[in-house]
Amino acid sequence: MNKKSPIIIFTDLDGTLLHRDTFEFDGIKEYVKDLTSKGIIIIPNTSKTQVEIEDFNKKLDLNLPFISENGSAIFGLDNINKNFPNNIVLSREKEITFKVFQKKIPENLRSKCKIITKMEKKIQKEIFGISDKSLKNVLNRSYSTPILFKGNGEQKKDLFKIVKTIGLSLHEGGRVINICDNVSKVKAMNRVIKMIKKIENEVKTVGVGDNYNDLDMLRNSNIACLVFNDQFLMEPININNCIVSKQSAPFGWEEVVKMALEKIK
Numbered sequence: 630m631n632k633k634s635p636i637i638i639f640t641d642l643d644g645t646l647l648h649r650d651t652f653e654f655d656g657i658k659e660y661v662k663d664l665t666s667k668g669i670i671i672i673p674n675t676s677k678t679q680v681e682i683e684d685f686n687k688k689l690d691l692n693l694p695f696i697s698e699n700g701s702a703i704f705g706l707d708n709i710n711k712n713f714p715n716n717i718v719l720s721r722e723k724e725i726t727f728k729v730f731q732k733k734i735p736e737n738l739r740s741k742c743k744i745i746t747k748m749e750k751k752i753q754k755e756i757f758g759i760s761d762k763s764l765k766n767v768l769n770r771s772y773s774t775p776i777l778f779k780g781n782g783e784q785k786k787d788l789f790k791i792v793k794t795i796g797l798s799l800h801e802g803g804r805v806i807n808i809c810d811n812v813s814k815v816k817a818m819n820r821v822i823k824m825i826k827k828i829e830n831e832v833k834t835v836g837v838g839d840n841y842n843d844l845d846m847l848r849n850s851n852i853a854c855l856v857f858n859d860q861f862l863m864e865p866i867n868i869n870n871c872i873v874s875k876q877s878a879p880f881g882w883e884e885v886v887k888m889a890l891e892k893i894k
């Protein structure tokens with residue numbers, strides 16, 4: 630592999646590297662570790678929280694740098710280079726952004742937004758499909774407010790449109806919608822690339838995702854990889870040369886990454 634152009638894999642986690650329902654990835658753990666031991670930089674870029682991704686890192690027994698809460702914060706770049714910061718925050722605190730949301734979104738739409746932190750624990754666990762301990766981690770958010778939207782399609786479109794005009798963003802993942810500051814996976818990704826380009830002439834990027842909220846990240850990568858997800862991806866995605874896996878996560882991740890690395894070689 631060409632040492633002068635490091636390869637960076639920006640990857641979503643849920644439904645992409647982790648099984649959509651069980652969040653398992655045991656079957657590809659060794660492959661992931663093998664890639665990092667070859668010098669490939671893997672950066673999870675996900676709606677997950679800092680503690681959730683740290684938990685993932687623990688399972689991997691690696692200290693991968695990562696981007697949390699849909700591009701709100703970047704952690705662990707100092708694992709790539711000692712001179713890089715350990716933490717970059719790209720978002721205002723969730724208390725501030727939620728106040729803006731409450732103040733500026735019209736009541737008829739706001740009333741359709743069900744705040745998950747205010748729901749019963751049992752329902753919260755069902756929504757996220759997780760256990761008690763994981764629930765604590767998933768709700769341990771610094772920059773985003775997860776909601777369910779109970780309005781119709783037209784109202785949902787309106788909500789997404791208005792949110793953009795008030796300096797916030799909505800991110801729809803597999804299970805919930807997160808109200809965030811004006812952040813995105815791709816903005817955070819570009820911040821990381823800019824930082825790494827300070828010490829490297831060129832980088833080769835691979836973007837891996839499974840859902841709508843990953844598509845910008847994929848478009849922004851040298852090589853785009855989509856992990857098959859029968860539940861969420863129902864329309865054409867219009868990304869040139871996108872590699873699509875036959876299998877779903879976690880094995881679909883290994884499948885597309887192998888093809889992407891083959892292409893880079």
Ligand SMILES: [Mg+2]
Pocket residue numbers: 641642643644645802803838839840
């Ligand atoms: Mg996903």
